[in-house]
Amino acid sequence: MKEIYADHAATTYPRPAQVAEAMLGYLRDIGCSPGRGGYRRALDAARMVYDTRCLLADFFHVPQPEQIVFTPSVTYSLNLVTKGLLAAGDHVLISSMEHNAVIRPLTRLATERKIHVETLQCHSDGTLDPLQVQKALRSNTRLVILTHASNVTGTLLPVYEVGDILAHSDTLYCVDVAQTAGSDAVDFADLHCDYLAFTGHKGLLGPPGIGGLCLSQRAVDLTQPLIEGGTGSRSEDVHQPEFLPDKFESGTPNVPGIAGLAAGVRVLQQQGLPAIKEQKTKLTQAFLTGLAAIPTIIVYGTKEASTTTATISLNMDGVDNGDLSFMLEQTHGIMTRSGLHCAPLAHKTIGSFPTGTLRFSFGQQNTLADIEDILAGIREIVAER
Ligand SMILES: Cc1ncc(COP(=O)(O)O)c(C=O)c1O
Numbered sequence: 001m002k003e004i005y006a007d008h009a010a011t012t013y014p015r016p017a018q019v020a021e022a023m024l025g026y027l028r029d030i031g032c033s034p035g036r037g038g039y040r041r042a043l044d045a046a047r048m049v050y051d052t053r054c055l056l057a058d059f060f061h062v063p064q065p066e067q068i069v070f071t072p073s074v075t076y077s078l079n080l081v082t083k084g085l086l087a088a089g090d091h092v093l094i095s096s097m098e099h100n101a102v103i104r105p106l107t108r109l110a111t112e113r114k115i116h117v118e119t120l121q122c123h124s125d126g127t128l129d130p131l132q133v134q135k136a137l138r139s140n141t142r143l144v145i146l147t148h149a150s151n152v153t154g155t156l157l158p159v160y161e162v163g164d165i166l167a168h169s170d171t172l173y174c175v176d177v178a179q180t181a182g183s184d185a186v187d188f189a190d191l192h193c194d195y196l197a198f199t200g201h202k203g204l205l206g207p208p209g210i211g212g213l214c215l216s217q218r219a220v221d222l223t224q225p226l227i228e229g230g231t232g233s234r235s236e237d238v239h240q241p242e243f244l245p246d247k248f249e250s251g252t253p254n255v256p257g258i259a260g261l262a263a264g265v266r267v268l269q270q271q272g273l274p275a276i277k278e279q280k281t282k283l284t285q286a287f288l289t290g291l292a293a294i295p296t297i298i299v300y301g302t303k304e305a306s307t308t309t310a311t312i313s314l315n316m317d318g319v320d321n322g323d324l325s326f327m328l329e330q331t332h333g334i335m336t337r338s339g340l341h342c343a344p345l346a347h348k349t350i351g352s353f354p355t356g357t358l359r360f361s362f363g364q365q366n367t368l369a370d371i372e373d374i375l376a377g378i379r380e381i382v383a384e385r
Helices: 017-030 040-060 074-085 100-112 130-136 159-166 217-222 255-271 273-292 321-332 344-350 368-384
Strands: 068-071 091-095 116-120 141-147 172-176 195-199 211-215 297-299 311-316 337-339 357-361
Touching: 017 040, 017 255, 040 068, 040 211, 040 255, 068 074, 074 100, 074 141, 074 172, 074 195, 074 211, 074 217, 091 100, 100 116, 100 344, 116 130, 130 159, 141 159, 159 172, 172 217, 211 217, 255 273, 273 297, 273 311, 273 368, 311 321, 311 368, 321 337, 321 357, 321 368
Parallel strands: 091 116, 091 141, 141 172, 172 195
Antiparallel strands: 068 211, 195 211, 297 311, 311 357, 337 357
């Protein structure tokens, strides 16, 4: 049976061959730790890590490569922002489409540090009016966190407009680009943000276990590291270095992950983001058009390919979405994700809590033939009921 992978919002698959080759290349040909020795292999590792920082700085339009720190995941990056910045009495604004990587650390901090978390209610298609952010700002609003796109409906949030509202204010601004990096324009400078949190294993085509955070100068000054330890620098000092990237990068890094991420980003640069976005939009549009003709299917989100990523959530009237996901794989080899997608507030927003939805998410590797096969599979299940 043909396999169709339609869970790119979870992780990218299959990865470009260059990603595995770069990881193997590091393990086989370099193999040593960066910044922890003066011999050739250690210098080669350090150069590769630095080159990847430069590559990402260019990719996200970050002024200095050191403003990018590597982390194990966007979850870690978001924990670094919230736990490293917030203190008692701070007011934080988030949208109702955020991932648990934002919601759960803030829930803990609300109890432990007495911060005030305010959730801005998005419309039932997941959209947010940027003026809602402006109206909710208070004198003690320390941080606004927004996802660039919902991982449930694909709905794009107005992160650039909010950036314009917050520019020159004392409120720090964090954008989670887990769902958009690698297909949509992600420009650190244009966003006027203080933190850009990204993950390597989705649209950036890299391996799991590597992500990062881009920080503005004031964010660097105001944020405490989540962990401290060896950096390979100033070993005589018992204090964590204050300079970048060492302030936030302790312990031997995931060097094979960094090598794989660099390879993924280079593939994206060859393909070109406009071409990737065009392909994903074409797939999304074809899927939405096909779904609109199936009466028992309820589609969530804006239902417009131009205002979403290539992620679509749906339910089939009278069928459990977990069963539907199972049936699609068993009978047609189609891989999807059902349930709540680590975003309970998003499901409350779109009206699918607590059962959730069935999520389809496409990558540039998918084809229009895949979309046709998925639609045929859905139609078959509908017809059998
Ligand atoms: C919007 C958003 N934020 C955060 C995450 C967490 O990503 P990771 O598991 O790579 O840390 C995800 C992943 O599903 C996501 O979609």
